Amino acid sequence: xxxxxxxxxxxxxxxxxxxxxxxxxxxxxxxxxxxxxxxxxxxxxxxxxxxxxxxxxxxxxxxxxxxxxxxxxxxxxxxxxxxxxxxxxxxxxxxxxxxxxxxxxxxxxxxxxxxxxxxxxxxxxxxxxxxxxxxxxxxxxxxxxxxxxxxxxxxxxxxxxxxxxxxxxxxxxxxxxxxxxxxxxxxxxxxxxxxxxxxxxxxxxxxxxxxxxxxxxxxxxxxxxxxxxxxxxxxxxxxxxxxxxxxxx
Amino acid sequence: xxxxxxxxxxxxxxxxxxxxxxxxxxxxxxxxxxxxxxxxxxxxxxxxxxxxxxxxxxxxxxxxxxxxxxxxxxxxxxxxxxxxxxxxxxxxxxxxxxxxxxxxxxxxxxxxxxxxxxxxxxxxxxxxxxxxxxxxxxxxxxxxxxxxxxxxxxxxxxxxxxxxxxxxxxxxxxxxxxxxxxxxxxxxxxxxxxxxxxxxxxxxxxxxxxxxxxxxxxxxxxxxxxxxxxxxxxxxxxxxxxxxxxxxxxxxxxxxxxxxxxxxxxxxxxxxxxxxxxxxxxxxxxxxxxxxxxxxxxxxxxxxxxxxxxxxxxxxxxxxxxxxxxxxxxxxxxxxxxxxxxxxxxxxxxxxxxxxxxxxxxxxxxxxxxxxxxxxxxxxxxxxxxxxxxxxxxxxxxxxxxxxxxxxxxxxxxxxxxxxxxxxxxxxxxxxxxxxxxxxxxxxxxxxxxxxxxxxxxxxxxxxxxxxxxx
Numbered sequence: 001x002x003x004x005x006x007x008x009x010x011x012x013x014x015x016x017x018x019x020x021x022x023x024x025x026x027x028x029x030x031x032x033x034x035x036x037x038x039x040x041x042x043x044x045x046x047x048x049x050x051x052x053x054x055x056x057x058x059x060x061x062x063x064x065x066x067x068x069x070x071x072x073x074x075x076x077x078x079x080x081x082x083x084x085x086x087x088x089x090x091x092x093x094x095x096x097x098x099x100x101x102x103x104x105x106x107x108x109x110x111x112x113x114x115x116x117x118x119x120x121x122x123x124x125x126x127x128x129x130x131x132x133x134x135x136x137x138x139x140x141x142x143x144x145x146x147x148x149x150x151x152x153x154x155x156x157x158x159x160x161x162x163x164x165x166x167x168x169x170x171x172x173x174x175x176x177x178x179x180x181x182x183x184x185x186x187x188x189x190x191x192x193x194x195x196x197x198x199x200x201x202x203x204x205x206x207x208x209x210x211x212x213x214x215x216x217x218x219x220x221x222x223x224x225x226x227x228x229x230x231x232x233x234x235x236x237x238x239x240x241x242x243x244x245x246x247x248x249x
Numbered sequence: 250x251x252x253x254x255x256x257x258x259x260x261x262x263x264x265x266x267x268x269x270x271x272x273x274x275x276x277x278x279x280x281x282x283x284x285x286x287x288x289x290x291x292x293x294x295x296x297x298x299x300x301x302x303x304x305x306x307x308x309x310x311x312x313x314x315x316x317x318x319x320x321x322x323x324x325x326x327x328x329x330x331x332x333x334x335x336x337x338x339x340x341x342x343x344x345x346x347x348x349x350x351x352x353x354x355x356x357x358x359x360x361x362x363x364x365x366x367x368x369x370x371x372x373x374x375x376x377x378x379x380x381x382x383x384x385x386x387x388x389x390x391x392x393x394x395x396x397x398x399x400x401x402x403x404x405x406x407x408x409x410x411x412x413x414x415x416x417x418x419x420x421x422x423x424x425x426x427x428x429x430x431x432x433x434x435x436x437x438x439x440x441x442x443x444x445x446x447x448x449x450x451x452x453x454x455x456x457x458x459x460x461x462x463x464x465x466x467x468x469x470x471x472x473x474x475x476x477x478x479x480x481x482x483x484x485x486x487x488x489x490x491x492x493x494x495x496x497x498x499x500x501x502x503x504x505x506x507x508x509x510x511x512x513x514x515x516x517x518x519x520x521x522x523x524x525x526x527x528x529x530x531x532x533x534x535x536x537x538x539x540x541x542x543x544x545x546x547x548x549x550x551x552x553x554x555x556x557x558x559x560x561x562x563x564x565x566x567x568x569x570x571x572x573x574x575x576x577x578x579x580x581x582x583x584x585x586x587x588x589x590x591x592x593x594x595x596x597x598x599x600x601x602x603x604x605x606x607x608x609x610x611x612x613x614x615x616x617x618x619x620x621x622x623x624x625x626x627x628x629x630x631x632x633x634x635x636x637x638x639x640x641x642x643x644x645x646x647x648x649x650x651x652x653x654x655x656x657x658x659x660x661x662x663x664x665x666x667x668x669x670x671x672x673x674x675x676x677x678x679x680x681x682x683x684x685x686x687x688x689x690x691x692x693x694x695x696x697x698x699x700x701x702x703x704x705x706x707x708x709x710x711x712x713x714x715x716x717x718x719x720x
Contacts, residue, residue, distance in 0.1 A: 100623045105616040106630020129294040129304075133349045141348070162286045162387075163348070208251050209345045212258055216346075219262040220307060221297035224525050224540060230300025234293070244351070245295055 003028040003043045010076050013084055014053035015046050017091060029084035056091075064094035068102060075116040077150045086112050123147055124154045130235070131155070132244045133168060134210075137200035141168040144242055152179055156186040171196070173242075210244050217245040254342070260332040264312040264323050265358055268490070269520035273304040273353035273388040275485030276410040282386030285347060285354070287410060287485075292353050305356035305390060306346055310334055310372050314360035318417075318428040320495050322527045323360045333362060336375035344383050354388030354410070355379070365396035373401060376408040380480070388485075395435035402439055403482070406446065411485040411517075414439045416510065419503040423496030426532055443487045444514045450481055456517050456556045490520035493548060494541040495533055500573045501566040504551050508562040511555060521548045547573040554580060557611055558604045581607040581666055584644055585659050591644045592651055596625050607666075608641030628652065639669060 002024035006012035008031040020026045027041065034043060060069045068090075075087055090113045094101040104110045133141040141163070145152075152172045156179045159170060168181040171191060178191040240246040274291030293302040309323075311333035317325040343355045357375070362368050372391065379385040391409040393402055406412055414436055418424045421433050447453040489510060493503065507519040523540035526533065551573060554560040558580070565579050566572075574582050584591065584607050593602050595617055603614040613635040617626055620634070628647040632638050643653035643662045653662070 103619045103623045105620050105634045106624075106627060108633065111633045125290075125292075128288065129292045129350075129353075131350045135349070143350070158286075158288075159350075162350075163284065165283050166348070209349065212255065212342065213346060213349075213351050215255060215258055216262050216306070217295065217297060217303070219259055220266050220303060221299045221301075222266055222525070223299075225299040225301075225542075227300040228298065231296045231298055234300065234302065235296045243295065244349070 001025055001027050001041070003030065003038065003041045005030045005033070005043045005045045007031070007048055009048060010073065011050060011053040012046070012048040013076060013087070014056040015048050016084065017056045017088060018049075018052040019044075019046055020088060026085070026088060029088065031084070060091060060094065063098065064091070064101060065099040068094055068099070071102070071113065071117050074120050074154075075113055077120050077154070078116050079149050080116065080119075083116060086116060120149050120151060123149050124151045126235075126239075127151060127155055128158055130239055130243065131159070131170060132242065134202045134244075135206050137203055139167065140199055141166055142171065142196075142199060143169070144171045144173045146174050146239075146242060147172065148238075150175060152177060153188050155179060156181070156188065160184060160186045169199070210247065214245055214247065254338065257332045257334060257338075258308075258342070260330050261309045261312060261334065262307070264329075264360070265307045265309045265356075267322065267522065267525070268307055268356070268358055268392070269522045270390065270413065270488055270490065270518070271302055271304045271307055271356065272411075272488075272518070273390075275517055276388060282380070283384030284344070285385050285387030287386070287388050288353075294350070294352055304353045305388065306343055306352045306354070307356040308334075308339070308358070310339065310357055310359035310368065310375070311362045312360045313362045315363070316361055316428070316430045318431065319528065319530045319532050320427050320492055320524065324528070327528065334375070336371055336378055339375050340378040340383060343379060344385065347385070347387050352387075354390070356390040356392075358392035359394065361394055361396075365394040366398055366401060368394060369397040369401045369405065373405055373408070376405060380408045390485075393439050395431055395439065397439065399439075399442055402442055403446065406443065406482040407480055409483055411488065412443050412483045413488045413490070414443075416489045416491050416506070416519075418496055419491050419493070419498045419506045420496065423498060427495060440487065440489070440510075440514045440516075443483060446482050447486065447515075452481060452484055452486075453515050454486065456511055456515070486517040487514065488516055488518040488520065490522055492524050493521050493545055494538075495524040499566075499571040500544070500548065500551070501562075501568070501571040503548060504555070504562045504566050507552060508555055519552060521545050521552070543575050544573070547575060547579060551579045554583075559601050576667055576670060577663075578607075578670075580605075581640065585663055585666075588659055592646045592653070593644065594646045594649070595631070596621060596648060606641055606644045608637035608639070608644070610635065640666065 002019070004016045004019060004026050006016050006029065012031075013029070016026060016029050024044075030043065057069070060072065072087055072091065075083065075090075086109075089109045090101070093104075093107070093109050097104065101110065105114070127145060127147055131143045131145060133143045136142055150172075152170065152175065155170060159168060159179070160181050163181060164184045166181065167183065169178050169191075170181070171178040176190060176192065177188060179186050179188055272291050273287070274289065276287040277289040278287065291304060293304050295303040297303055311331075312323045312329070313331045313333055314321075314323045314325055321327075322329065339355075339357075343352075346352045347354065357372055359368050359372060376389060376391065379389070388411075389409045390411040390413065391405050393405065393412055393414045395414065397405075402412075416436060417428055417431065424431060424433055424436075444453065491503070491506070503521070510516050510519055523542050523545040524534065524538075525540045526536040526538055529536050551565050554565055555562065560580075560583070564583060570582075570586075573579050577585075584605065590605070593606055595603065595606075598606075600614055600618060603609055603617060604611065609617075613631075616634040617631075617636075620626055620630070626634075626647060628650065631641070631647060638652070643665070645652075
């Protein structure tokens with residue numbers, strides 16, 4: 001029995017799965033230093049090993065299915081506490097049941113992963129709409145977002161296809177990384193304040209377009225049907241700070 | 250110029266806000282352009298203060314109207330500010346909004362300035378600028394004006410993803426009374442043209458995804474694949490909308506009309522819009538009347554039963570029950586009238602029968618079927634699968650066991666369900682919250698594809714021309 005700590009990467013997590021099989025079964029998997037010192041169950045720090053990670057990766061794809069590999073990867077993007085053990089249980093069940101595992105909708109282990117993945121997928125879909133670009137002086141489109149889950153890389157393809165002739169930066173302000181789109185291709189990279197400052201400010205026309213959008217946003221609502229609860233239900237207010245329509249002028 | 254544009258935007262968005270549809274679904278990867286793409290399920294970009302999704306720049310080209318329809322804010326006799334866009338102006342605004350990811354595309358509708366063809370040509374110019382000059386490949390929904398020439402409709406259709414013609418009111422009699430300048434035949438003709446053109450290019454797909462046997466276009470070969478930059482005619486199909494509660498029609502007339510529209514024209518959606526009093530006229534409900542939002546909500550539920558659950562209009566609203574119960578959803582009401590068909594054993598029932606169980610939705614029905622292929626379904630699994638057991642327990646058995654109490658007695662179950670509904674509305678802050686959360690949501694999350702039912706019978710006095718089956 002062991003409590004593992006890893007570096008927070010997907011490969012690191014797969015290394016833990018490997019250790020669960022070939023070293024000690026895991027009782028807990030942590031991505032951070034625990035808040036209290038553990039005397040009874042000391043934490044084993046696992047260094048990510050590409051070989052071990054690759055073995056587990058391939059085993060999931062071959063012995064379970066590529067559908068489940070993708071599902072596990074998406075579920076891993078969640079920022080919920082305890083996701084690692086939930087995913088591990090799903091993988092263990094998957095190794096026993098094979099590709100049938102995803103049909104066992106009544107099983108609590110499967111249900112848990114359906115919910116975990118569901119929340120991530122829901123947020124990815126939401127952010128296809130909730131991204132707002134500003135056109136900066138140097139012609140670059142910039143958008144800062146703060147999603148709950150680590151979904152940035154799932155947005156790259158969509159915006160690249162949509163803006164095939166633009167340069168754009170889609171910046172996760174909490175995780176300090178960005179998708180950089182360059183006329184039809186994109187990369188994911190770390191980004192800091194200095195790099196952002198070099199892009200310049202938004203120009204005069206940008207302000208005009210934002211005003212027009214805010215005006216449209218306010219005008220299109222039907223007063224007789226005002227329903228802030230319904231609005232917040234679809235678009236929780238934690239997302240509002242990065243949305244142009246809620247900018248205070 | 251900026252101030253002028255602000256003013257136009259304000260007037261023409263304000264005039265368009267009562268249009269219901271804002272869906273950007275049903276189209277994917279049509280034509281390549283320099284900017285933009287479409288997403289099969291549609292994407293919502295924001296939600297306005299009324300809780301409705303904002304997906305498209307929903308706007309009128311002009312609100313300067315020669316017609317005088319009693320229910321309309323833009324009728325000629327109304328005292329309201331008037332404005333019209335220039336084609337170039339609206340095309341540029343659309344591009345600027347789109348590039349910043351404010352919107353998924355444009356929903357262009359219009360009042361009739363000078364004549365239907367005059368307005369239509371200006372809209373066509375705008376769409377042509379978007380598609381051909383700016384290389385816009387995002388979503389375009391164009392509302393057609395009854396009376397436009399067929400050639401103009403065809404040209405607009407080649408540039409739009411989705412087309413719609415408003416049926417306006419659920420009965421012909423209502424239309425005659427409130428919109429005397431609009432001829433029913435002028436509304437049906439363009440609908441028919443859209444359907445026939447889609448049949449010819451083999452892209453017609455029935456709404457919802459139920460009952461392939463009843464699908465009017467089942468067995469049709471797959472769409473012609475047009476390669477390169479050529480666009481197809483209205484690849485996301487057609488929709489329509491009608492106003493509810495402005496004339497005295499029954500729910501039965503409304504739902505039968507919808508069924509007929511789905512059946513004859515193979516529409517993707519019929520939208521319902523609770524009448525909001527905009528003018529005092531002896532023909533209309535008083536301006537103090539609250540919009541019938543709960544009724545609208547129940548009609549949407551009934552519409553879902555038509556498109557996704559394999560119900561016919563006759564089943565939902567038989568002549569003994571011409572109106573939907575406001576207190577209970579139409580599926581539960583139907584089940585209570587047909588207790589002889591229950592309980593249904595979830596481990597044996599077909600998809601069609603599972604979908605008839607109140608509390609079992611499409612997603613949970615499909616999960617039950619999938620699990621049954623590898624393991625039997627146990628009672629404790631049902632909740633995990635998303636079945637609403639509080640509702641469903643009266644209508645199903647699981648591995649032979651009934652969980653609904655003593656036996657199936659209509660009045661007892663009805664009492665239980667009503668109590669539950671009342672409780673729910675109280676907990677969620679009244680009926681408005683409930684129905685509005687359904688008002689704009691589902692259409693944009695649920696991908697569209699096929700279904701319909703039997704012959705309807707609203708519109709008794711007119712013969713709708715049957716679209717010719719594709720050769």
